[in-house]
Amino acid sequence: MFVKELVINFYETAAIIVFGIGFVTLLLNRNIIKKIIGFNFMDTAIYLFLASKGYIAGRIAPILAEGTDPTVYQKAVNGVLTNVPTVEKYINPIPAGLVLTGIVVSVSFTAFFLALAVRLYREYHTLDLHEIISIMNKEENKE
Amino acid sequence: MISLIDTLKSFVDGAPVKKEDDTKLTIKKVSKHHETSFTERVTSMIEKGESKTARSAYTVVAVIMAVIIIACLIYTVSFLPHFGGADNPANSSEVVKAYIENGIHDTGATNFVAGMILNYRAFDTLGESSVLFIAATTVIILLFRHKTKEEEKIATVEEEVYEDKHDVILRHGALILVPVTLMFGVYVLFNGHLSPGGGFSGGTILGAALILYNLAFGDKSTQKFFNYNINKVVKISALTFYALSQSYMFFTGANRLPIPDINGVAGSLISSGFILPLNIGVGFEVACTMFGFYSLFDREEI
């Protein structure tokens, strides 16, 4: 029963598993770039979870279907719409819009993290976080 | 022998452990620094002999915590409503119905997602553009550096000497690919309200075309039409245009002022009011930001 539910919700399950792998990558790898990749995995996993919630089987993407005249949906008589698109034809557009925002934000923070990594490398000549910490400690002790 | 309580006490208080060998050393350290913080002690522990045990303990704890979190989340997933069901609480809300039924009349866009993110939820997109702008600014702060005259001389000499370093295959490929990519980017940008795409994807494709051009033909030929000042002006004017037009729409809408009917005929290129200009503004900003990221990472200037 448990496994059956998971197979029905397979996108959500995969999203959670990928999230876990990204989390482990973030925690266990010493390399900064690997950590950033793990962060990206966590991002995409959450987007997959969110967007799969908005999917409805048998319906099409939220773009007005081909062959229908869009102008007939524009007219309103005394503020009441006479003709509206059928909701039963399209999937949920809200998760798609939210995820679209998230993807661009994830790019911008990836660039920010990478800039910080380049600065760290310029200072300490390594991408290994443990080595950076030990070098910092040595410098502090010297002072 | 030291009891466990003593060790813990010393760890909490910052007082040295009463061990005969180490006493002098720790006292010296304590007298040098007035007090040792928790992180300092942990890092010094890692530096000393305990590093291996500490690291393996960290690994084990991290894996156990991750497994516990994932197990809880997967257990929760098994109780979620089924994938693809029309009656899911997320899909059967009134908001979805309103966005789809009134979408074309209110926004004029046949792509409901574009109508949603650029008209109903335009504040989201403004915040997103601001995040992108702030990220570009921080990357400039972190990586930008003015080259000295000597470095510039070396760079120009290197460019002259290694002119052949730009690959022949890359050049000929770019000659074919760059116009096509630019055209595709402009198409995606301009048809955001009619078909999948819009400001972000179109702008990214434009930025990718610029990056390909730069890779193939070098910095000098790129600097001719796209330098730091142009980048700055385009980015800031795009963001300002976005903010001004959105605030105009919000102001007129909130005060019930008559809005000029700019929706046009739905389905044609020039329709859906402010969505097309907003898409173009966002697209230019994204293209400039992406190319700026690339050139800052590559050679620390735009």
Add this chain to the structure above:
Amino acid sequence: MIYIQYILVIFLVICAISVCVTKNLLVSLIIFTAYSLVMSVIWLFIESPDLAITEAAVGAGITSILFFITLVKVDKMDEGEAKDD
């Protein structure tokens, strides 16, 4: 159709695990690019073409370029240091 989606999802998980395991940074970045491309195909399967086109341009394009450029830059810095020494 559902079996293709199963295969894609399994591929996604395998990509993530192999990125976590591989030692070589370049290899893991290439696998990450493949992961993004598979992700964009999955967006098409759950009927979100907007996300598919954005993910293909952003995830597989710009993010990978940024990672690669960072690696190249780090290597260049090492060479410059060697020259100075």
